[in-house]
Amino acid sequence: MRIGIAGAGAVGSYFGAILHFAGHDVTFLARGKHFQAMKQAGLRMIKGEEEFLVDATFTDKINELSECELVLFCVKSNDTEAMASQLKLVLPSNCLIVTMQNGVENEQLLGTIFDHDRILSTAAYIQAAIDEPGKVTQKGRVKLVIGELHSSAKASCLEINQLFQAAGIDSVYAQSIMENKWRKLIWNVTFNPLSAILNANVGEILANEELRYTASLICQEAIDVAERLKIELKNNQTVESVLRKAERAKKHHTSMLQDRRKGKPMEVEAMCGYIVRKGLEINVPTPNIQVVYSILTYMDKSKH
Numbered sequence: 331m332r333i334g335i336a337g338a339g340a341v342g343s344y345f346g347a348i349l350h351f352a353g354h355d356v357t358f359l360a361r362g363k364h365f366q367a368m369k370q371a372g373l374r375m376i377k378g379e380e381e382f383l384v385d386a387t388f389t390d391k392i393n394e395l396s397e398c399e400l401v402l403f404c405v406k407s408n409d410t411e412a413m414a415s416q417l418k419l420v421l422p423s424n425c426l427i428v429t430m431q432n433g434v435e436n437e438q439l440l441g442t443i444f445d446h447d448r449i450l451s452t453a454a455y456i457q458a459a460i461d462e463p464g465k466v467t468q469k470g471r472v473k474l475v476i477g478e479l480h481s482s483a484k485a486s487c488l489e490i491n492q493l494f495q496a497a498g499i500d501s502v503y504a505q506s507i508m509e510n511k512w513r514k515l516i517w518n519v520t521f522n523p524l525s526a527i528l529n530a531n532v533g534e535i536l537a538n539e540e541l542r543y544t545a546s547l548i549c550q551e552a553i554d555v556a557e558r559l560k561i562e563l564k565n566n567q568t569v570e571s572v573l574r575k576a577e578r579a580k581k582h583h584t585s586m587l588q589d590r591r592k593g594k595p596m597e598v599e600a601m602c603g604y605i606v607r608k609g610l611e612i613n614v615p616t617p618n619i620q621v622v623y624s625i626l627t628y629m630d631k632s633k634h
């Protein structure tokens with residue numbers, strides 16, 4: 331299949347590489363130093379102890395995606411609108427778009443720009459990073475949960491799920507993908523902001539009694555908002571279960587922490603901002619998330 335990676339950063343480069351090795355015709359759309367390095371010497375992919383060289387098509391020209399049948403949408407949420415509006419001008423009208431982003435708002439925006447029945451969404455459980463331009467490292471287990479936004483896209487979604495599985499990706503289909511994404515958002519809002527503010531990994535937050543308590547307060551607020559919105563939190567997702575799950579991810583350097591370390595804009599609105607706004611709308615207090623939200627917004631604007 332002709333596949334485009336819209337935003338070949340950490341996540342996009344990883345999945346693009348896997349699909350390339352599975353025999354698909356993958357075009358990686360990137361920019362800046364990462365693009366230059368890949369264009370010059372290919373993509374170096376480190377997975378566990380192994381290193382692979384991906385020799386595929388790397389471009390910084392969006393119109394090179396114009397013949398794609400499938401696009402993996404992998405930019406940070408702050409770039410969703412800009413990337414989607416440009417893609418809309420070049421993609422064939424039957425091209426499917428799979429977002430691999432964190433947060434729960436990108437789907438709505440993508441559905442408005444394209445048709446809702448072309449959008450599939452994934453909860454991407456992966457820890458990937460651009461270590462240096464042209465080099466992406468992925469650590470630990472990778473899992474995708476995929477689903478469609480609109481029932482008319484179910485058959486396409488099942489096909490793409492099979493395509494992922496055939497490429498060796500641990501991918502499962504979910505009836506109500508947005509509930510999965512919400513459950514992931516609860517984890518992300520609990521740890522990503524604190525990790526970025528503190529320059530700490532997940533384990534360091536868990537190991538400190540005060541920080542662990544703060545994380546639990548944040549987590550409870552996100553759960554309160556989800557429950558008021560009647561999001562089904564499967565397996566009785568509670569603060570305890572979120573923190574327990576995090577024990578298995580102690581070494582994680584969250585994507586927000588990676589952005590902070592690189593001086594890049596952080597996904598503040600898509601994580602904290604979204605929950606604060608929803609909380610205000612439905613009258614659920616989120617004072618602790620508001621605190622991390624204001625700190626991160628300040629850090630982002632002042633480049634601290």
Ligand SMILES: NC(=O)C1=CN([C@@H]2O[C@H](COP(=O)(O)OP(=O)(O)OC[C@H]3O[C@@H](n4cnc5c(N)ncnc54)[C@H](OP(=O)(O)O)[C@@H]3O)[C@@H](O)[C@H]2O)C=CC1
Nearest residue numbers: 337339340341360361404405406409431432456457458585
């Ligand atoms: N990293 C991780 O482990 C995980 C990340 N996620 C989520 O996945 C999404 C992607 O994250 P991640 O891969 O880490 O992000 P990255 O910043 O590594 O990747 C996004 C890439 O898209 C590039 N880009 C943005 N706009 C354009 C454009 N117009 N043309 C070409 N390239 C463009 C960015 O360039 P530039 O750097 O110049 O902005 C960047 O290289 C986020 O929503 C994140 O929360 C989910 C699970 C895990």
Ligand SMILES: CC(C)(CO)C(=O)C(=O)O
Nearest residue numbers: 454455456457583584585
């Ligand atoms: C914690 C992690 C790596 C889970 O996939 C993530 O979603 C992120 O860093 O944003």
